[in-house]
Amino acid sequence: MCFITLCTLGIKGNPLSGKIHETGSLNPIHRNGLHLPSQNEEIMFENKAGRTELSELGEFGLIEHISKAIEIKNPETVTGIGDDAAVLNSGTSLTVVTTDLLIEGVHFDLTFHPLKHLGYKAITVNLSDVYAMNAIPKQVLVSVALSNRFSLEAIEELYSGMKLACEKYGVDLVGGDTSSSTSGLILSVTAIGMVAHGSQVYRNTASEHDLICVSGDLGGAYLGLQVLEREKKIFLENPDIQPDLSNNDYILERQLKPEAQMEIIEKLNVLGVKPTSMIDISDGLSSEVLHICHQSGVGADIYEDKIPIDPQTYDRAREFGLDPTVCALSGGEDYELLFTIRQEDYEKIREHVDISVIGHITEKNSGVNLIDKSGKSMMMKAQGWDMLLKK
Numbered sequence: 212m213c214f215i216t217l218c219t220l221g222i223k224g225n226p227l228s229g230k231i232h233e234t235g236s237l238n239p240i241h242r243n244g245l246h247l248p249s250q251n252e253e254i255m256f257e258n259k260a261g262r263t264e265l266s267e268l269g270e271f272g273l274i275e276h277i278s279k280a281i282e283i284k285n286p287e288t289v290t291g292i293g294d295d296a297a298v299l300n301s302g303t304s305l306t307v308v309t310t311d312l313l314i315e316g317v318h319f320d321l322t323f324h325p326l327k328h329l330g331y332k333a334i335t336v337n338l339s340d341v342y343a344m345n346a347i348p349k350q351v352l353v354s355v356a357l358s359n360r361f362s363l364e365a366i367e368e369l370y371s372g373m374k375l376a377c378e379k380y381g382v383d384l385v386g387g388d389t390s391s392s393t394s395g396l397i398l399s400v401t402a403i404g405m406v407a408h409g410s411q412v413y414r415n416t417a418s419e420h421d422l423i424c425v426s427g428d429l430g431g432a433y434l435g436l437q438v439l440e441r442e443k444k445i446f447l448e449n450p451d452i453q454p455d456l457s458n459n460d461y462i463l464e465r466q467l468k469p470e471a472q473m474e475i476i477e478k479l480n481v482l483g484v485k486p487t488s489m490i491d492i493s494d495g496l497s498s499e500v501l502h503i504c505h506q507s508g509v510g511a512d513i514y515e516d517k518i519p520i521d522p523q524t525y526d527r528a529r530e531f532g533l534d535p536t537v538c539a540l541s542g543g544e545d546y547e548l549l550f551t552i553r554q555e556d557y558e559k560i561r562e563h564v565d566i567s568v569i570g571h572i573t574e575k576n577s578g579v580n581l582i583d584k585s586g587k588s589m590m591m592k593a594q595g596w597d598m599l600l601k602k
């Protein structure tokens with residue numbers, strides 16, 4: 212049973228309206244990463260030489276392993292696995308393509324995620340990867356796997372959210388696939404974008420002395436999730452108690468209905484600033500800084516006091532006994548952009564309120580460090596969302 216109606220969300224300026232449908236209960240949610248059921252049943256495959264647990268590799272290790280065995284054959288494939296999106300040469304311009312899976316019980320919880328918001332989010336998280344290549348999204352394809360638990364009206368809600376996002380970002384929904392599912396709702400969205408030859412921005416092209424910037428603010432989506440999970444727990448224990456979501460509008464919207472950073476890309480273009488590298492922040496700031504540094508073969512110094520955190524995020528983190536900086540570093544799902552610029556471009560972005568300079572790129576041997584508020588330097592690690600340390 213869904214305990215939130217769109218009205219109780221109280222999201223200001225919320226373009227979504229309507230009633231959500233009952234969607235049944237489900238397991239606690241897990242995000243970002245591999246959560247494979249520990250099954251003992253026989254899985255048929257040819258290589259019986261040994262068994263390597265996927266948990267030994269982790270999500271990024273697995274992707275790296277898969278990509279090693281993949282060979283690019285077509286000259287039109289400019290960039291394959293490894294960035295926010297693949298880059299393809301389509302003649303007069305470049306095409307970027309990216310795809311993401313959203314799985315019930317792993318990426319979303321329908322007890323508190325209204326279907327309309329979920330549809331909106333399914334689109335925007337994909338567009339975020341297109342913008343992270345400095346490209347403009349043009350089309351999306353949407354595949355759904357569902358059970359008879361969903362009515363036509365429920366699916367209409369889901370698609371009305373998708374439609375709203377498509378309208379806002381100027382993209383066309385051009386296809387997909389539909390299947391039945393035995394284990395909850397599964398959404399797969401593929402986004403296609405365009406960028407002029409030479410304007411694409413990769414993760415692996417940051418250079419020493421570049422400034423490290425982030426758009427917007429961080430940690431809000433994670434705190435929104437904490438509020439929703441707290442209220443879900445209270446609700447399940449006592450369904451008569453109304454969820455208390457007051458004074459959490461901003462962080463709830465960050466979690467349930469995130470936006471992609473279209474305006475930042477447009478602004479940088481107008482200012483004549485081409486980032487030297489870029490990635491979107493889906494897994495938390497530290498994970499993304501490490502991706503840029505590892506792939507570019509550089510180090511970085513990030514200053515804790517420069518990391519942008521909204522006051523509501525800050526206050527809620529303190530209430531939950533969490534360190535707001537750790538929420539920004541490891542929380543994830545903020546869908547802001549992390550990018551590097553040349554020092555000479557600093558004056559052009561200096562006045563931009565939605566862009567914060569949080570550090571600079573150093574040489575590889577200096578490592579990737581966080582300089583805390585007292586000036587102490589510590590090595591930055593990519594902690595999973597579930598590793599958030601209580602302070």
Ligand code: ADP
Binds near residue numbers: 277293295296
């Ligand atoms: P993002 O967080 O930006 O969506 P991911 O970490 O999911 O990026 O993926 C990183 C890169 O690995 C991308 O180029 C993506 O297309 C590729 N990738 C992820 N999973 C697979 C897979 N199962 N097979 C092939 N490529 C994959």
Ligand code: MG
Binds near residue numbers: 295492
């Ligand atoms: Mg990405």
